[in-house]
Amino acid sequence: MSKFWSPLTASLEPYVPGEQPKDKAYIKLNTNENPYPPSPKAIAAMTAAINEDLRLYPDPNSEVLVQALAKKHGLAPQQVFVGNGSDEILAFAFASFFDPGKPVLFPDITYSFYKVYAKFYGITPKLIPLDEQFNINVDHYTGEHGGIVIPNPNAPTAIPLPLDDVRRLVESNPEQVVLIDEAYVDFGAESAAGLVHQYPNLLVVQTLSKSRSLAGLRVGFAFGSEELIEGLNRTKNSFNSYTLDRVALAGSVAAIEDHHYFAATTAKVVATRERVRARLQELGFTVTPSKANFVFISHPVIPAKRLFEVLREQGVLVRYFASPRIDNFLRVSIGTDEEMDSFLAAIEHNLAHPT
Ligand code: PMP
Numbered sequence: 001m002s003k004f005w006s007p008l009t010a011s012l013e014p015y016v017p018g019e020q021p022k023d024k025a026y027i028k029l030n031t032n033e034n035p036y037p038p039s040p041k042a043i044a045a046m047t048a049a050i051n052e053d054l055r056l057y058p059d060p061n062s063e064v065l066v067q068a069l070a071k072k073h074g075l076a077p078q079q080v081f082v083g084n085g086s087d088e089i090l091a092f093a094f095a096s097f098f099d100p101g102k103p104v105l106f107p108d109i110t111y112s113f114y115k116v117y118a119k120f121y122g123i124t125p126k127l128i129p130l131d132e133q134f135n136i137n138v139d140h141y142t143g144e145h146g147g148i149v150i151p152n153p154n155a156p157t158a159i160p161l162p163l164d165d166v167r168r169l170v171e172s173n174p175e176q177v178v179l180i181d182e183a184y185v186d187f188g189a190e191s192a193a194g195l196v197h198q199y200p201n202l203l204v205v206q207t208l209s210k211s212r213s214l215a216g217l218r219v220g221f222a223f224g225s226e227e228l229i230e231g232l233n234r235t236k237n238s239f240n241s242y243t244l245d246r247v248a249l250a251g252s253v254a255a256i257e258d259h260h261y262f263a264a265t266t267a268k269v270v271a272t273r274e275r276v277r278a279r280l281q282e283l284g285f286t287v288t289p290s291k292a293n294f295v296f297i298s299h300p301v302i303p304a305k306r307l308f309e310v311l312r313e314q315g316v317l318v319r320y321f322a323s324p325r326i327d328n329f330l331r332v333s334i335g336t337d338e339e340m341d342s343f344l345a346a347i348e349h350n351l352a353h354p355t
Pocket of ligand 1: 084085087111151155183207208209215218219220
């Protein structure tokens, strides 16, 4: 606390990201990064951008990336927005579309960043409980409200929402923006990107951080009606008119166009996830039906916090949340087959020798 801080800054409870410790070489399964490197074509394009163009400012409109995304998704460029990671776009969306006078609805168990931004913009969150199995019931998103935010798949549960449910949600709330955060959609869930032609109130947010292995580059994008994209641009241009730097632009376009590499690495992550899920179930774990690059697991005997600690001692980092209802679960990112074998071996060791 400082006397120089505004009441707003003093009241914030900043988002705590997953730890990135440096004390030893960990198997890092705690922040849902992709274990495979980015597309070699993206790396080549970024290297070329460094060698050629950094003397010059980037295009403030990120035209090449907007065009590439519009072409890929069959949209007009006016229906595409790009930003520095999807977190930045979420922040712009909260500022652009939600009214401090009305609550924004999101699941009670979800990406914890939403609460932080609601607070920042003085918006009251209204948390809608997940059901017993951690599913989202879209019929519960009703009543007086100023907008809806739902990740598909949800995090940290990894459970997807069927596209029909997204459609129902958007249709039954035509006066409010429905934001679908598709950070993990490429690992087997159904994207709502194709619906933005139909619904002026639907905003779909995606990222290069997960399925394109570019978390370090900070690139996200949104698809929506022209009026929603214009709203995001108004907010963005009030802060800073440069969106992405030259390296990020070059790398993103190349990554998006390298469909073959994307399909191959995503398929590998999904295959590893299914193998790990089956083995964990054999070992007695409850594993939610994941369509993401992570699994959400609970053991009937070993408490999650204990397992988190012993795995850490054995050099495996996973994510533990000390929150109601999920404090006996761990979120485990899907790494390479080798990393997951080490994780499973550590789990098996702990089951055989409980401490
Ligand atoms: N949405 C969800 C649900 C996430 O888990 C994350 C990553 N932690 C993000 C958005 C943000 O991703 P990025 O800013 O890297 O695009």
